[in-house]
Amino acid sequence: MKKKTLSSEYPFAIGIPAVIWQILFFYAPLLLLLVGSFLTWSDTNTFTGVSLDKFTFFFRGSYLSVIASSLLLALSNSIICFLIAYPLAYFMAFKGRKWQNLLLFFLIVPFWTNFLLHVYAWFFVLEREGFLNTLLQWLGITSEPIIFLNSTFATMVMMVYYYMPFILLPMYSSLEKFDVKLIEASYDLGASWLQTLRKIVLPLCSRGIKTGFFLVFIPSFGEFAIPELMGGDRRMFVGTVVSQFILGDETGSFGAAFTVFSCVVLLISSLALYFFIDWLLKPKATRW
Amino acid sequence: MRSIRLKGLKKSLEGGLVLNGIDLVIPSGKFFALLGPSGCGKTTLLRLIAGLEQADSGKIFLGERDITELPIHERPINIVFQNYALFPHLNVFDNVAYSLKLKKLPKELIKEKVLKILEAFHLERHVHKLTTQLSGGQQQRVALARAIVNEPDVLLLDEPLAALDFKLRERMLIELIELQDKLKTTFLYVTHDQFEALTVADQMAIMNPSGQIEQIGTPKEIYEFPSTSFVARFVGTTNILSGTLHQLDTDPHISIEGLGQFKLQVPQKREWMQEGCNALISIRPEKIFISKKEVKNFSNVVKGIVSSIVYHGRSTQYNVLLNNKSRLQVFEQNEEHFPQEVIDYDNEVYLYWQKENVTLLEQ
Numbered sequence: 001m002k003k004k005t006l007s008s009e010y011p012f013a014i015g016i017p018a019v020i021w022q023i024l025f026f027y028a029p030l031l032l033l034l035v036g037s038f039l040t041w042s043d044t045n046t047f048t049g050v051s052l053d054k055f056t057f058f059f060r061g062s063y064l065s066v067i068a069s070s071l072l073l074a075l076s077n078s079i080i081c082f083l084i085a086y087p088l089a090y091f092m093a094f095k096g097r098k099w100q101n102l103l104l105f106f107l108i109v110p111f112w113t114n115f116l117l118h119v120y121a122w123f124f125v126l127e128r129e130g131f132l133n134t135l136l137q138w139l140g141i142t143s144e145p146i147i148f149l150n151s152t153f154a155t156m157v158m159m160v161y162y163y164m165p166f167i168l169l170p171m172y173s174s175l176e177k178f179d180v181k182l183i184e185a186s187y188d189l190g191a192s193w194l195q196t197l198r199k200i201v202l203p204l205c206s207r208g209i210k211t212g213f214f215l216v217f218i219p220s221f222g223e224f225a226i227p228e229l230m231g232g233d234r235r236m237f238v239g240t241v242v243s244q245f246i247l248g249d250e251t252g253s254f255g256a257a258f259t260v261f262s263c264v265v266l267l268i269s270s271l272a273l274y275f276f277i278d279w280l281l282k283p284k285a286t287r288w
Numbered sequence: 289m290r291s292i293r294l295k296g297l298k299k300s301l302e303g304g305l306v307l308n309g310i311d312l313v314i315p316s317g318k319f320f321a322l323l324g325p326s327g328c329g330k331t332t333l334l335r336l337i338a339g340l341e342q343a344d345s346g347k348i349f350l351g352e353r354d355i356t357e358l359p360i361h362e363r364p365i366n367i368v369f370q371n372y373a374l375f376p377h378l379n380v381f382d383n384v385a386y387s388l389k390l391k392k393l394p395k396e397l398i399k400e401k402v403l404k405i406l407e408a409f410h411l412e413r414h415v416h417k418l419t420t421q422l423s424g425g426q427q428q429r430v431a432l433a434r435a436i437v438n439e440p441d442v443l444l445l446d447e448p449l450a451a452l453d454f455k456l457r458e459r460m461l462i463e464l465i466e467l468q469d470k471l472k473t474t475f476l477y478v479t480h481d482q483f484e485a486l487t488v489a490d491q492m493a494i495m496n497p498s499g500q501i502e503q504i505g506t507p508k509e510i511y512e513f514p515s516t517s518f519v520a521r522f523v524g525t526t527n528i529l530s531g532t533l534h535q536l537d538t539d540p541h542i543s544i545e546g547l548g549q550f551k552l553q554v555p556q557k558r559e560w561m562q563e564g565c566n567a568l569i570s571i572r573p574e575k576i577f578i579s580k581k582e583v584k585n586f587s588n589v590v591k592g593i594v595s596s597i598v599y600h601g602r603s604t605q606y607n608v609l610l611n612n613k614s615r616l617q618v619f620e621q622n623e624e625h626f627p628q629e630v631i632d633y634d635n636e637v638y639l640y641w642q643k644e645n646v647t648l649l650e651q
Contacts, residue, residue, distance in 0.1 A: 184340050185373035187360045189387040189438070199386075203377050285382055286399070 037257035054257035063241070063258070067265055070238040074221040075273075077159045078167070081216050082209070084160065085168035090201075093175035100176075107165055115162075119229050122158055123149065150232030158230045163220055167212030174208025175201075199283060206281040213277065214270060221266050238262045290351035290441045291316040291474065292337060297346035299332055306332045308499040310346070314442075314476055319468045321477045321485035321507075324495030325522065330478045333495075334444050337476065339363045350441060366440040368448045372431035374419040380406065380430055381415045387438040405433045425456050432467070442474045449484065461487050482523050486511065494519050511572075517649045520570040527571045527616045530651065532564055542569055542648075546612025551587045551643040560650050568649040573617040575645040578606055578637050579629060586640035592616065594635045606631065608639060 037055075042048045058064075092103050110118065125131045126148040133145040148154050178201070186196040202209070224239030242262070245255030292314040299307040306329040314320045324330045335341045337348060339360030348356045355363055366387075375383050381402055382389075388398045406412050409429040414422060419430055428448065435443055445464075449457045465488055468475045479485050485492050486507040494502045494510060496518050503515045514520035517528060531544035533552075540552040552569070554561065561567070577586065592608035595615065599605075606618040616639060622628075631637060 179373065181369055181371065181373040182375060185367070185369060185375070186386070188338060188340070188365075188367050189434070190361045190390045191386075192361055195390060200375060204375075283377055283382065285379065286385060286395075 033256045033259055036253050037260045039253065041253070054254055055261055057254070058258060058261050066236045066238060066241050067262055069235055070221050070262070071265070071269060073155070073159070073223070073227070073237060074217050077156070077163060077220045078213050078217040080156070080160050081164045081167045082213060085164055085171060085212070086209075089168055089172040089175050092172055093178065094180070104172075107168065111165070115225070118162065119158065119226075122154070122161070122230070126154055126157070149230065152231060152235065155227050155231040158226045159220060159223065162226065163216045166215040170212040170215065171205065171208045174205035178205060203281050203283045206278070209281065210274065210277055214274070217273065218266065218270060222262075292442055292476070293347075293349040294333075294337075295347040295349070297333070297336060297348070298344045299329070299336060299341065300344055301332065306499050307336070307343075310499070310501060312493060312501055312504070314474060315491065316351075316474050317472045318490045319465065319475045319477065319488055321479060321489035321492040322495060323479060323482055323485040323492055323523070325497055326480050328495045328497045329499040330480075330495050331446055334367070334446050334476065334478050337442070338365055338367050338444055340367075364441040365444060366435040366438060366442075367444040367446060368431045368435045370447045370450055372419075372427050374427060374430055374434070376418065376420055379416050379418055380411060380422070383419055383430055384434045384437050386434065391438075401437060402433075405437050409433050424452050425460065428452060428460060432464075436467075436471065436473065440473065442476060445475065445477045447479050447481075448477075450479075450481075457484070464488055486523070494522065512647075514570060514647055514649070517568050517570070520647060520649060525573055525617060527573060527576075528568050528649075529571075529614065530566060530568050533561060533567050533648075534563065536561055536563060542567060544612070547590055547610060547614075550590075550646070552646055552648055553643045554648060558650075561648070566651045568651055570647040570649055571616075571641055571645065573605070574603075574619040574621075575641055576616065576618045577640040578608070578618045578620060578631065579640070580631060580635055580637055581629070582638060583640055587643040588641050588646075590616075590639050592637060592639060594631060594633055594637055597631070597633065606637075608637060 038050050038052070040048050040051050040053065092100050096103055123130070127133075128145045128147065128149075130148075132148065133142075136142045136146070182200055182204070183196055186200045187193075191199065222239050222242075223237065224243055227235065227237050228240060238258075242255055242259050245251045245258055248255075292312075294310050294312045294314075297307050297310040298305070310333060322330050322333065332341065336343050339355075339358065343356065346356075347354060350364070375386070378386070384406060385398050385402045388401060393401075403412070403415070406415060409432065411426065411429055411433065414426060419427055422430065428451075431448070448464075449460050452460060461484060464475075464477075468488075475488075477485070477488055489507050491504065491506055492510055493504045496502045503510060503519045505513075510519065510523055514523060514526075520526045520528065529542075529544055529547075531542040531550075534541055534543060534549075536554060536557065540554045541549045542552055543549045550569070577583070590610060592610045594606055595609045596607045597604060598607075600619075601622070603619045603621050606620065608616045608618060610616060618639060
C-alpha cells in the first residue's frame, strides 16, 4: 500500500507557510504601494480621490535622469560583472578542475562577513592614504594621492565586487555540466577557439548567463546602500529618491508612486534585455 | 585519401605511459581497425592523430606532410565520437552544415551538399529535428554525416557503435563498410570489440595494455596466425598449451607433459625456436574435431572426458578435460546435414587437429 504522507494527501498543505509569508510580506505591501500611489489626500489627511497626478509629476527631466542613471548603473554593473566572471567561470570549469573547490571556497568566504565590513574594507583600500594610493605612489605611477572615494568609480568598484558572485555561480554551474566533447567536436570540424565560444559554448550556457545577468541587473537597479556610501551625494539613483520620499514628511505616497513607476521601467527594460541577450546568444539557424 | 604514418609516438597521461613508441602505417583508402583491450591507449592514439592531444615525442605524417604540430582545426581529419557529441542546440541540418558554414561556402552549395548527404543516410525526414529527438541509430548517422560532409582525408571512428544494440550494430557495420567502399576515405576504426574489428577491417593492428602494437595484418592473418600469445588470446577464443620443442629441422613436434607429443608445422623458423626450449601452442576451438570414434587422416590426437557442453545456437561448445588436468574448448557447427554423433557429459572422446592449424608462440 502506498505510504501516506502529508505532501501526498494534501499537496498544497506543505506550501501553506511559504504562501502566507509571501502574501504577508510581499504581495500585501506591494498592493498597498500600488493602491497608495493612485490615492490622493487633502492637507488635513482626508481622502479626496483617485488620480494619476503623482505619475505625471515624475515625467520631468530630473526624475527621468535618476531612472536613467539607475538603468545605466545596473547595465554597466551587469556587463562588467559578466566580463570578469565569465572567463573566471570558464577557467574554473574547464582548466581549474583540480582547485575548483578551493576557488569556490574563496568565492564564498566574503559572504561570511557583514556587508558593512566589506564597505569599510574598501574604504581602507580607496582612501587618500589607503592601500591603492600607497601602491600607485610606490610604483611611481602617481606622485600625489588620487581621491577615489565619493565617486562613480568607487561606486562601480564596490558594485562589481559585491555583485560578481551572483553572476559567477550560475554561469559556473552551467559550464561545469558542459560536455567537453562538444568543444572538441567543434575544433575537429574546423572551428577556432573564438568560433567555438561563439557558436557552441555561449549558446549552450545561455541559461546560466541570463540567470546570472538578471540576478545582478535587477537588484543593482534599486541599489541604495552602495551609491550612498561610496558615491557621496554626487549622483541620485532610484533607491536614493525612493528612500527620501518614503522617509520624508508626508511624501510617502510620492515614494509609492515613484517605486511603482520605476518598477514598470525595470520590468520593461528587463524584458527587452532578456530578449536581446537571448537573440544575441542564440545560434543562427539556417533560414529556409 | 592519404595515408597516416606514425613514428615513435610516445604519450604519458597523469604520470603513466599510455603510448610506448607507436610505429604504424595506416594505408590510404583502407578500412583500418585498431583493436585493443579497454585502457590500452587506443583512444589516446586516435586523439593524437586528430590533434586533440599533443604527443610527448614522435611524429605524425599525413601523406608526406608532417602534421605533428598542426592545430586540430587545420587538420583534414574528422572524428566520429563515441557518444557522437552532436550539438544539442542545433538541428540535424545545422549539425551537419557546421563545418561547411565555418568554411564560408555559399549558402546554396551548403544546402545542396548537406541535403545530399542526409538523403544518403536516410535522414531526409529529420532535417529540421533537434538531434535529441532522434533514435540512437539516427544520431549515429548524423554524427557520420557531420564528419564526412567536409570530405576529410581521414575519418577517425572512436568506438562509434558502442551505444547501439546488437542488431543495429551489425547493420551499421555493413553500412560503414559500404560507405568506406564508396568514399575510399581512409578509415581508422578504434574498438575493443574483436567482432567489429574483424568484420570491418581491410587491415588491423592489435594493441596491448602497455601501449604497444603487437601485430599488424589482415583480419585473417591476425586470427589464423597470431604472432604472440596476447594476440591469440585477445582475438577470438583459443586453447593455449605449453610444452618443449623438439627436432625443429627434421620432424618438428612439441611434447606436453602428461599428454605426449604433437606434430607442428614451422613455416618460418625464428631465433627463439631452439631444440628443447619452452613454447606455447594455440589451437582455435573450431579447428578441433571431436568424436567418440577413432578417425584417421589427422596429424594429432588427444584423449579426454567431456566436462561440460554449452549450446550456442549455431554451434555447440564442448569443454574437454585432458589427462594432465588442462582443458580444451571445442566448437562444433550445428549444421545437421547428416545425423550427428551424440556426445554427452562424461563421454570419453578423441580430439583431432591438423598440424597446419596450430600456431607456435614464444613463451
